[in-house]
Amino acid sequence: GDSVTQTEGQVTVSESKSLIINCTYSTTSIAYPNLFWYVRYPGEGLQLLLKVITAGQKGSSRGFEATYNKETTSFHLQKASVQESDSAVYYCALGDLRTGNTRKLIFGLGTTLQVQP
């Protein structure tokens, strides 16, 4: 089946340091997968951070970047300099366009980012 694997558990990074959260995907049934990063800040709901629809493209938002690499089936999330306010849970997701323009999202387990001052 289709699945998403991302950096497990918690990642602790000091403020102003760089970050990478790994995400790889596997799909046997999705012809044109789309890739997403969602984030849940403390006390808030899940929200979209960035998305990339086409292989080879890069998405960016709030200083975060991710490149859709079809060859390595990866979509790693990177940021050059993290801030304390980036502390949150990050979810990588694979999207499958379905009937009626709806999309089924397949999520990874989530990675908790703790940024230390």
Next chain:
Amino acid sequence: DPKIIQKPKYLVAVTGSEKILICEQYLGHNAMYWYRQSAKKPLEFMFSYSYQKLMDNQTASSRFQPQSSKKNHLDLQITALKPDDSATYFCASSQDGAYAEQFFGPGTRLTVL
């Protein structure tokens, strides 16, 4: 103001009972979804609706029945509850469009004893 309302926030039920989880969205979206997240598992897609019609059902059990009484409502009825149904249930919605973003509600945490 919250754009997607889920009620209740927490729910405790006994095995064998029936509960309804409420979801209302005020984003003007035509597509709505249910996802579930059990302990130590990823969010799992359950259903999608578009214009109040079922588009996709990835739930094996008929004990889970979505109900759409209005365009901006998609409730989830769960019958014959089991302890394994304990999870946080998330409602989401999106505009009609191939690349539309899904917006998620805050979730209902269900515990079945």
